[in-house]
Amino acid sequence: MAPQITGRVKPTKPKKQVRGQKRKRDDVDVEKLQEAVDQLDTKAKYASFNDLPLSEPTKAGLKSAAYSTLTDIQSKAISLALKGADILGAAKTGSGKTLAFLIPVLENLYRAQCIGPDAGLGAMIITPTRELAIQIFEVMRKVGGKGHLFAAGLVIGGKSLREEQDALTRMNIVVCTPGRILQHLSQTALFNVDNLRMLVLDEADRILDMGFQRDVDAIVDYLPRERQTMLFSATQTKRVSDLARLSLNEPEYVSVHEAAQSATPKTLQQNYVITPLPEKLDALWSFIQSAKKSKILVFLSSGKQVRFVYEAFRQMQPGIPLIHLHGRQKQTARLEITQKFSSAQHSCLFATDVVARGLDFPAVDWVVQVDCPEDADTYIHRVGRTARYERDGRAVIFLDPSEEEGMLTRLEQKKVPIEKINIRTNKKQSIKDQLQNMCFQDPQLKYLGQKAFASYVRSLHIQKDKEIFKLEKYPLEEFAASLGLPGAPRIKFLKADPEEIKRRKNASRQAAVSESEEEDDDGDEDGGKAKNKKNGVRTKYDRMFERKNQDILADHYAKMVRDDDDKDNVDLNRLDGEQEADDDLFDIKRRIPAEEGAPNSDISTKDAADARAAGLKAVAIPGAKDPVILDSKRREKLLKSKKKLLKLKDKGSKIIYDDDGNAHEIYELEDEADFRARGEAEAQRKKFLEEEAERVKMADVSDKALAKEKRKAKREKRKEKERADAEEDGVQLEADEDGFENFKRDAAGLGYSDEEESEVEEKPAKKQKKWFQEEGKRKDLHKEKEIETLGDLEAEAAKLLGS
C-alpha cells in the first residue's frame, strides 16, 4: 500500500520491488480467502485477529502495530462487514471502532483486487473533521502499510484543488471531509466513482445532521447504489429517514453496549460543579492551578472564547503549557497543535468541539467542560477524549444553576452517570480583578473579551434545547465583568431560525475550507475582508472597523473613547460628537500664531485671523515653533502636563565639538577637492571596505575570546552554586554531573560545534535550576507530596474538588 497525503500517490517503493510484491500478492489464494469468509460464523465471538480470515498484509500490519486481541465492536462488526453487510455500528468512545471499519475496507478491496490506478476508487471514508480524517489515515497507514499496495489518500482541503485532483484520479481509498470531496465530485472531471464498493461514515450521526445534510445527500447521489455502507459512532443514529437517505440495504445494527448501564466508559469518573456563569473562569483557573501535572482538555463553546481564555490565561502564566485549537486556525497550525497535545505529558488544551469527536489523544487525564455542550451526545463525545481503551480518566462540567436541571435530565436519558461535587472554598481563586486590569491595559485583549462575550451569548441564543439554555436566566452583566470587561457589550441577534443559522455557519466554514484559504488566527466574521487584504498589513483598527456588525460593542466602544476625551463630555453617539472627533483629526490646521505680545505675534496668517475671529485663545509654548490654540478642554489639559508638552517642543539637533571647541554636525560632508585628491572614488570605496572588513574580523576574534571567557566564568559560578545547593539539600552531586554529561553527549551527537555546544550547555542547567527551585519552593510553602503516578495527580486535582 502506498498511502499518500493528497497529491502524491506514486508508490514509495522502487518499481522493481513493487512489481515483485504484486506477483507475490497475485500468488496469494484470494479465492481461498473468499471461501473462508463465506464460511465465517457471524454469530461467533472472536478473540484474536488470527481467528479471522484476513490477508497476510493485514495480519502483518496488525502485528507490527501490536494489535492482537479484538475489542467487542471489532469482533462483531468485522465478521459481518467481511461478508459485505451494511452496518450501523455503535460502541462507546475509545472502544476501537476505527479498526472495526478499516480492516473490512482493506480486506474487501483486497479480495476484490481493487488495487492500482486502473481499479479506480474502491472505498470512501467520510469524517466530519480534518483532524479525524488525518488520524484515520494514519491508522490505515499503520495497519495497511505493511504490504498492501493500495493507493490511498486524504482529501480534506488545505491544499490546492489541482494538487488533490491529480492524486484523486489514481486513488483506491480516500479519507475525506464532506465539503471537499463534494467539490471534487462536482469539479474534477476525471474523478470516477463508478467502481466504488464501500462507503464509510465515521461519526455518522454528526455527518448526517443538518450541518452536513446537503453535502452528504449530494455526495450519495454521485455514488453507485450497489455498494456496502457502514456507519459508525458512539452515539449512533437509527433514524429511518437518515438510513433511507443512504439507501442502506437491510443494515445490521451492531451495538455492543446497548445493554450496558452507562453510555460512557466504565473507567471514566464524571462530575459536575454548579458554577454560576460569572464564576466559570475563576473555577477554571483554580482547577488548572491544582492540576498542573496533568494533561487537560478544556472545552469552550466558540473559537472566540477559546482565543480569549487562552490569551488571558497565557499572560497570567499558570505554570502549565497552554495551547489552543479551533476551527478557524490554519490547517498547519491545527495539525501542529494536535501533535503537540498528543505528545505532551502535561499540557492544557483549550478547544472547541472541533476536537470533541473521534480524536485519540493519548493519556488525557481530565476533560473539563466550561461551557455546557449543545446536547447529551456532544457531552458523551467530549468526555470520550479521556478514559480510552480501558484507561482511567476524569471529566468535570461546570453548569450554571439555570442549566442544571435540563442538562441532568438529558444526561440521565442517555444513561450518563454523573455526580455533583463542589469546589473547596479554600482552593477557589478569583481572577476577575486581574482580568479587568489586563483588559484595561491591553485593548486587544479587551476586544477579544468582547468578541468572546458576543459569541457566547449568540451561541446561547441559537441553542435548540431551551430546557437547558434559557438566555434570560444568565447574569450577563456579571459575566461581562468576569471577563474583565467594563460593561456588557450590546448584542444584536439575527432573526433567522436557529437551525438555519447553524446550517449556514457550517456551510460557510466548509466553503472556506474548500477554497483552502483558511482564515487567519483572527477567526472573526470578517473572514472575507481578511482575505481581500491578505497581502497587506491589517492593523487591529482595520479589523475593528471591518466588523460586519458595527452595533456590537458600540456603547462600550463609545465609552472607551469617552474615557479618553473625558473632560470634553463628548457623546460619540451624537452626530455633533462625531464632528468633534473630525475636528481633532485636523488640529494642525488650527494651530495659529499667538495673540499680540506672545513670542510669535509678528507672524500673521489667514488661519490666525480666522481663529481669532472665532474667539479662540492661543498659547505660546517655550521651545515650540508654533503656539497652540485652545480649542478643546483636552488641549487645555495637555498644556498642564509637562510630559505631553515635550511632544510639542522642537526636538533639536545633536552637535559634537572638536578639540578646539568648534561645534560640528555629527555627519558633515568633506570638501570635494580634498576627496578627489585622494584618488578614484571606486578605489577609495574598495579600500574603505577592506579596512572595515579587517577591523571587524579583528574585533570578532577578541569578542569571541571575551564571550568564551565569560561563559567559562558563568559555568564555573553555576557549578559552584549547584555544589553549594546540593550540599544544602543533601543531593548527590554525581547525579547532576551525570545528567550534564549525558546532555553534552546528546548535543555532540547532533553535531553542534564547540561554540554551539557551550551555548547549549547553559540551557538545561538554567531550566533544571528553575524547576528545581519551583519544586523546592512549593514543597517548602505547601508541604505538598511529589506527584509521580496518575493516582497522585488525581489526588492532587481532587483536592480542589471535594465531594
Ligand SMILES: Nc1ncnc2c1ncn2[C@@H]1O[C@H](COP(=O)(O)OP(=O)(O)OP(=O)(O)O)[C@@H](O)[C@H]1O
Ligand atoms: N484491538 C485493539 N487492541 C489494542 N488497542 C486497540 C484495539 N483497537 C483499538 N485500540 C486502541 O484504542 C484506542 C481507541 O480506538 P478508536 O480511536 O478506534 O476508538 P473509537 O471507538 O473510534 O472512539 P471514538 O468514539 O472516540 O471515535 C486507540 O488508541 C486504539 O489504538
